[in-house]
Amino acid sequence: MQKEHNLSKNQKIIFDLIDKSRGPMKAYSILFNVQKKGIKAPLQVYRALDKLVEIGKIHKIESRNAFIACQNSSCQISKATAFSICESCENVSEISNLKLSKYLSNFSDSSGMKYSKYNLEFFGLCKKCKSK
Amino acid sequence: MQKEHNLSKNQKIIFDLIDKSRGPMKAYSILFNVQKKGIKAPLQVYRALDKLVEIGKIHKIESRNAFIACQNSSCQISKATAFSICESCENVSEISNLKLSKYLSNFSDSSGMKYSKYNLEFFGLCKKCKSK
DNA sequence: CTTATAAATGTTATATTATTACATACTGTT
DNA sequence: AACAGTATGTAATAATATAACATTTATAAG
Ligand SMILES: [Zn+2]
Ligand SMILES: [Zn+2]
Ligand SMILES: [Zn+2]
Ligand SMILES: [Zn+2]
Numbered sequence: 001m002q003k004e005h006n007l008s009k010n011q012k013i014i015f016d017l018i019d020k021s022r023g024p025m026k027a028y029s030i031l032f033n034v035q036k037k038g039i040k041a042p043l044q045v046y047r048a049l050d051k052l053v054e055i056g057k058i059h060k061i062e063s064r065n066a067f068i069a070c071q072n073s074s075c076q077i078s079k080a081t082a083f084s085i086c087e088s089c090e091n092v093s094e095i096s097n098l099k100l101s102k103y104l105s106n107f108s109d110s111s112g113m114k115y116s117k118y119n120l121e122f123f124g125l126c127k128k129c130k131s132k
Numbered sequence: 133m134q135k136e137h138n139l140s141k142n143q144k145i146i147f148d149l150i151d152k153s154r155g156p157m158k159a160y161s162i163l164f165n166v167q168k169k170g171i172k173a174p175l176q177v178y179r180a181l182d183k184l185v186e187i188g189k190i191h192k193i194e195s196r197n198a199f200i201a202c203q204n205s206s207c208q209i210s211k212a213t214a215f216s217i218c219e220s221c222e223n224v225s226e227i228s229n230l231k232l233s234k235y236l237s238n239f240s241d242s243s244g245m246k247y248s249k250y251n252l253e254f255f256g257l258c259k260k261c262k263s264k
Numbered sequence: 265c266t267t268a269t270a271a272a273t274g275t276t277a278t279a280t281t282a283t284t285a286c287a288t289a290c291t292g293t294t
Numbered sequence: 295a296a297c298a299g300t301a302t303g304t305a306a307t308a309a310t311a312t313a314a315c316a317t318t319t320a321t322a323a324g
Contacts, residue, residue, distance in 0.1 A: 006320095009272085046312080062195045065281095065311095086245070093243065103235060116255060117256065121194075127244040130245075141302085143301090158280085160281070172304080175283075176303075178281090
């Protein structure tokens with residue numbers, strides 16, 4: 001069972017925007033979209049984003065500097081994220097694959113390092129773009 | 133057998149710097165370090181970096197906006213990269229694990245998407261930092 | 265209810281990362 | 295020599311992210 005997080009005002013505004021968006025959103029595009037709601041400065045956006053990432057409601061797509069709502073109904077696995085990214089249309093979706101996440105969560109190598117988190121990004125062409 | 137790439141002047145300067153560095157380097161730190169060699173502008177650095185990434189001599193650590201020399205003696209798998217990152221000392225090393233790369237290269241899911249590339253970043257504490 | 269503490273907000277300025285645009289030069293091939 | 299492709303030089307600017315400081319709100323303990 002997941003801990004209930006009561007989002008603050010800014011966090012709620014920003015989460016709702018990202019959640020309704022079709023794809024990943026960039027910080028300054030978020031800022032532009034919430035200015036009518038009184039959020040005026042980049043820092044207000046980044047602070048909310050930081051918190052939302054921390055509690056797993058959104059994830060950062062590192063290769064795109066963009067943020068997407070968790071698609072695993074409030075991710076149990078915010079420390080174990082995987083995405084597929086279309087290099088043509090930039091469509092992104094979160095991969096939810098138990099085998100994959102188990103494999104990676106249990107991965108260890110000779111370095112003696114214990115991994116507590118990972119992020120995986122797959123790139124390719126989505127079905128639509130492939131057939132063009 | 134890997135294709136031999138004749139690096140241009142700027143590419144060589146920048147690759148040598150990154151290759152000699154102990155850890156990942158950031159673009160503007162690279163710029164600062166090569167100014168004495170006549171490279172004056174960010175764009176000169178970014179162009180060389182782009183090319184070096186393209187041919188697999190270096191990789192970008194996306195979560196850190198930093199660049200590291202390929203540690204697999206000129207990576208055959210520049211489209212299949214995996215790194216371990218210590219969240220305390222920021223030490224980064226490239227993971228070279230045949231099982232892992234095979235598993236990920238062959239990964240497919242129900243999306244119908246054919247993945248041609250991936251990047252995986254593991255986070256945790258390295259041996260040294262764990263014992264502190 | 266009061267006090268203490270942590271979390272969130274507001275605001276300004278600034279730092280860091282990356283690209284656009286345009287002119288020129290070098291490299292290899294026909 | 296003509297051409298195509300790659301690389302370079304330079305200035306300006308765009309896009310992404312954080313520092314510093316003052317204030318306010320939420321939560322919990324006494
Ligand atoms: Zn998720
Ligand atoms: Zn697509
Ligand atoms: Zn490599
Ligand atoms: Zn460490």
